[in-house]
Amino acid sequence: MIRIENVSLKHGAASILYDISLDIPKGGITALIGPNGAGKSSLLSLIARLQPLQSGKISIDGFPVDKTPNRDLAKIIAILRQDSIVTSRLRVRELVGFGRFPHGRGRLTSEDHAVIGQSLQQFDLTDLADRFLETLSGGQRQRALVAMAFAQGTDYLLLDEPLNNLDMYFSRELMRSLRAIADDAGKTVVIVLHDINQAAAHADRIVAMKAGRIIADGTPAELLTSETLQRIFSFDMPVITIDGTPVVMHFR
Amino acid sequence: MVDRRLACLGVAALLCILAYMTIGLRGNIGFVLALRATKLAALIQVSVSIAISTVIFQTVTNNRILTPSIMGLDALYLFGQMLLVFLLGGLGYAALDPQLKFSGEVLLLMALAAGLLLPMLKHRIDMGLMLLAGIILGVLFRSLQSLLARLVDPNDFAVAQGASFANFNDVRTDLLIFAAVLTVVGVVIAWRARHVLDILALGADSATGLGVTWSRTVTGFLLLVAALVAVSTALVGPVAFFGLLVVAVAERIVDTRRHAMMMPAAALTAIVILVGGQTLFQHGLGNSSTLGVVIEFAGGLAFLVLLFLGSRK
Ligand SMILES: Nc1ncnc2c1ncn2[C@@H]1O[C@H](COP(=O)(O)OP(=O)(O)O)[C@@H](O)[C@H]1O
Ligand SMILES: [Mg+2]
Numbered sequence: 050m051i052r053i054e055n056v057s058l059k060h061g062a063a064s065i066l067y068d069i070s071l072d073i074p075k076g077g078i079t080a081l082i083g084p085n086g087a088g089k090s091s092l093l094s095l096i097a098r099l100q101p102l103q104s105g106k107i108s109i110d111g112f113p114v115d116k117t118p119n120r121d122l123a124k125i126i127a128i129l130r131q132d133s134i135v136t137s138r139l140r141v142r143e144l145v146g147f148g149r150f151p152h153g154r155g156r157l158t159s160e161d162h163a164v165i166g167q168s169l170q171q172f173d174l175t176d177l178a179d180r181f182l183e184t185l186s187g188g189q190r191q192r193a194l195v196a197m198a199f200a201q202g203t204d205y206l207l208l209d210e211p212l213n214n215l216d217m218y219f220s221r222e223l224m225r226s227l228r229a230i231a232d233d234a235g236k237t238v239v240i241v242l243h244d245i246n247q248a249a250a251h252a253d254r255i256v257a258m259k260a261g262r263i264i265a266d267g268t269p270a271e272l273l274t275s276e277t278l279q280r281i282f283s284f285d286m287p288v289i290t291i292d293g294t295p296v297v298m299h300f301r
Numbered sequence: 302m303v304d305r306r307l308a309c310l311g312v313a314a315l316l317c318i319l320a321y322m323t324i325g326l327r328g329n330i331g332f333v334l335a336l337r338a339t340k341l342a343a344l345i346q347v348s349v350s351i352a353i354s355t356v357i358f359q360t361v362t363n364n365r366i367l368t369p370s371i372m373g374l375d376a377l378y379l380f381g382q383m384l385l386v387f388l389l390g391g392l393g394y395a396a397l398d399p400q401l402k403f404s405g406e407v408l409l410l411m412a413l414a415a416g417l418l419l420p421m422l423k424h425r426i427d428m429g430l431m432l433l434a435g436i437i438l439g440v441l442f443r444s445l446q447s448l449l450a451r452l453v454d455p456n457d458f459a460v461a462q463g464a465s466f467a468n469f470n471d472v473r474t475d476l477l478i479f480a481a482v483l484t485v486v487g488v489v490i491a492w493r494a495r496h497v498l499d500i501l502a503l504g505a506d507s508a509t510g511l512g513v514t515w516s517r518t519v520t521g522f523l524l525l526v527a528a529l530v531a532v533s534t535a536l537v538g539p540v541a542f543f544g545l546l547v548v549a550v551a552e553r554i555v556d557t558r559r560h561a562m563m564m565p566a567a568a569l570t571a572i573v574i575l576v577g578g579q580t581l582f583q584h585g586l587g588n589s590s591t592l593g594v595v596i597e598f599a600g601g602l603a604f605l606v607l608l609f610l611g612s613r614k
Contacts, residue, residue, distance in 0.1 A: 099506050123512025130506050136363065137502045137558040147500060151512040155496020201511070 050074050051096060051205065051239070056105030058091055058261075065091050067261045069105070075204065078231050078238045080252035082245060084282055087258040089241045090131050093207050096239075097128035109205060123151035127201035131209035131241070133194050135182055141193045142178040145169060148200030168200040171226050173219070187214035195223065199230070206230075208240045212247065220244065224251040249273055249295045257281045269295055304562060306555050310569040317577035318345075324584050339474050344579060346477075346484045347533045347540075348571035352551070353491050354529035355544030356560065356567050360502045361522050362422065365552075366607050367431060368544040373439030374414055374530045375539035380442040381409040383449040390453055400479045407483070407531040414527035415520060422519055473536050480532045487529050488568075494522075495560040502558060540593070542600025547571040549603050 051073040058066040066088045073079050081089045094100050096107055098114045107114045109125055127148070135144065145168050149161040157165075169175050172192045182190055191214050198206060208227075212220045228251050230236045242248045248255050249269045257265040257272065265277050273295040275288050286299040321344075322337055355368045369375070385405060417438065421431060491498075497518060500508050505515045533540065551566040552558065574596065582592045 094506075097510060099509055119509065119514045120512040123510065128506075128510045130510075133504075133507065135503060135507075137499075138552075138556070139558065143559070147503065147507075147511065150496065150500055155499065198510075 050110065051237070052106075052108050053092075053096070054106040056092075056095060056102065056107060058088075058095065058100075058103055065261055066095075069261075069263060071256065071263060071266075073237065073239060075110075075237050076231065076235050077253040078227060078240060078251060079254045079256060080248035081239060081241045081256050081258065082243070082248055082281070083258035086260075088261045089258055090209050092258070093128065093209050093239070093241065094130070097126060097207055098122060099128065099130070120151060123201070123203075125203050126205040126207065127198040127203040128207040129194050129198045129209060129211055131213070135190075135194075139182050140179055141174055141182060141185070141196075142169065144182060144193055145174070145178075145196045145200050148197040148202075151201060164200055164202060168196040171199060171230075172196040173222060188216060188219055191215060192219065192223065204235070205237045206239070208238065210241050210243065212242065212244060220247060227251065245273070245278075245297045245299060249297065273297055304555065307562060307566055307569070310551075310554065310566055310573070314569045314572040314576070317573050317580060321576050321580045324580060339477065341576065342481065343474065343477055343536050344575050345572055346480055347537050348547075348575045349488060349568045350484050350529040350532040351540060351544045352547050352567035352571040353488060353564055354526045354533075355548045356563050357491060357498065357522050358526050359548060360498050360558075360560070361519050361526075362431065363502070363504060364431070365549070366545070366604065367435065368542075368548075369526055369530045370539060370541050370544060371432070371439075371604075372418070372435035373442055374410070374527065375534040376439045376442040376446070377413055377417070378406065378410045378531050378534045379539065380446040380449070381413060382406050383446045383453070385409065387449045387453050399473075399475050403476050403479055403531075403535055406535070407528055410531045411524045411527040414530075415523050418523055419516075419520060422523075423516065476535055480536055483528055483532050487525055487532075490525055491560075491564060495564065498522075498560040499558075502560075541597055542604050543571070543574075543596050544600075545607070546596070546600035546603045547574060549607060550574075 051071075053069055053071040053073075056066060056069045057064070069092065081092070083089055091100075095102055096109070096114065098119070102115045109122070112122065112125065114122060142165065145165050146157060146161070148168070149157060149164060153161060166175075169178050172195055174189075174192060174196055177185065177189060177193075182193065185193065191211060195208065195211050198208065206227075211223060215223060224247050227238050227240065231238050231253075240252070242252075252269060255265075255267065255269055255272045256263060257277070259281055265272050265281060273288055275286060278286055278288070278297065278299075282299075286297055287301075288295050288297050290296065318341065321341055322334065326333060358369045358372075359365055359367065385402070421434060497513060500511050500513050501515075501518065501522075503511075508515050508518075547570050548563075548567050551563065551570040554570065555562045555566045557563065575592075578592045578596065582595075
């Protein structure tokens with residue numbers, strides 16, 4: 050379980066997060082939604098100890114993120130940042146292989162190679178495995194980065210807007226892959242999404258943030274109502290239900 | 302299995318070394334060979350330390366244009382050397398064993414480099430600013446060094462290096478053994494860290510996510526870079542663009558940034574250019590003191606090309 054207790058964050062005088070407390074139990078997909086600047090990326094980077102905790106506590110499976118050795122955390126939790134850019138000249142297979150670093154400090158065993166192959170396959174990258182990253186489209190590169198995080202083999206996976214640059218087909222494929230690893234492998238996925246209908250269709254739980262606070266939290270059916278969405282995004286959008294899944298008409 | 306391109310580079314380096322040792326042997330062959338072997342050892346150390354320190358520095362700062370010398374580290378070394386002469390000159394510093402002095406200078410450079418560069422890296426200032434800061438620091442330390450040079454006792458002055466540019470003809474052979482130990486230790490550390498360097502090249506956040514403690518690791522590498530810069534600067538003097546040239550050429554030859562390939566490739570490329578160039582200038586083109594100038598010219602061109610390509614991306 051990821052346990053967040055009374056976490057606040059400031060950059061200089063500006064408050065970014067206000068006293069956030071949240072428990073994310075093991076297993077399932079939790080979608081984090083909210084307008085730009087709500088603090089979603091900041092919260093994820095605190096959970097993944099990419100920036101130091103200023104106040105409050107965060108623990109993962111009981112390990113406090115600010116006191117547990119970095120190496121050990123890297124075997125429990127993997128993160129894909131929103132604006133990951135890789136400047137090195139690398140092939141897709143090499144990049145995905147870096148995900149195995151926490152396990153062998155760079156020496157790849159046959160087991161590692163098996164995991165790498167499986168990640169490539171899971172994210173439809175087998176045909177692209179020997180291509181250089183800079184020769185890929187933005188969406189293909191994004192998938193390679195997700196595959197790398199998956200190859201890390203952690204129980205917890207934090208993904209910050211992984212659908213960026215993905216077309217409709219691959220957005221759906223990625224969400225289905227995440228659904229599969231959550232259901233079959235018992236992984237815990239926390240994902241920042243802007244496409245609220247993806248959250249509706251694939252997430253078990255939606256947590257909504259606004260201006261540094263959590264303002265709504267529940268299953269898609271509970272949370273995706275016109276009133277709640279109005280509260281989160283400050284505009285009116287009709288919600289209809291198709292085959293039991295809420296569909297938010299935010300585009301009209 | 303060794304990569305084919307790496308093997309070619311190795312053969313080329315070996316040929317250059319052979320040519321350096323054997324072309325134009327005359328007179329007392331035993332004596333000449335011994336003399337050449339000493340200089341060769343120095344040239345190889347300089348090549349390896351510049352190549353490895355540049356690769357690591359570029360990885361740690363996440364750029365392809367900066368090198369330790371462009372950031373003024375060699376100027377800092379010469380400044381530190383002069384500072385020690387200035388502060389301790391009256392205490393008979395000049396008469397101390399050169400190896401002992403060298404160790405002091407290495408430690409001082411490591412401390413100064415870490416003190417200056419770490420804050421810049423921690424605040425993740427961008428490349429343009431880094432470059433500017435490096436140029437300013439370089440000028441600053443060169444001026445401070447020449448100021449100190451005017452203030453020290455002329456008898457002590459001879460102890461510090463006067464040269465402000467590299468001379469591959471006139472190497473400090475008295476430091477050779479000690480420098481060799483430093484270089485070998487540095488290379489072993491760098492080689493063992495090749496996978497960690499690959500991870501650092503992904504950037505601070507990705508490296509943290511993969512379990513590398515960024516600030517501690519980067520501090521360690523900066524200290525290593527400083528020690529290697531001290532080796533090459535002590536042996537031949539400051540070399541501004543050589544590292545940049547070598548790494549840019551090596552990266553194009555092996556076509557990867559994996560450090561298991563890049564580090565040996567850069568070191569071998571440096572040996573080919575330096576030892577091969579020295580042979581060529583000694584025997585073919587007559588005047589061996591111009592090699593430094595030619596290398597700097599080519600390196601400077603490489604710098605401009607990289608800057609130009611980088612700015613268009
Ligand atoms: N390094 C920083 N310095 C100052 N402000 C920052 C920094 N990083 C983020 N912020 C601010 O924190 C707020 C939340 O940002 P972020 O967590 O990226 O939001 P989201 O991911 O929800 O769009 C924004 O107002 C942003 O401007
Ligand atoms: Mg964000």
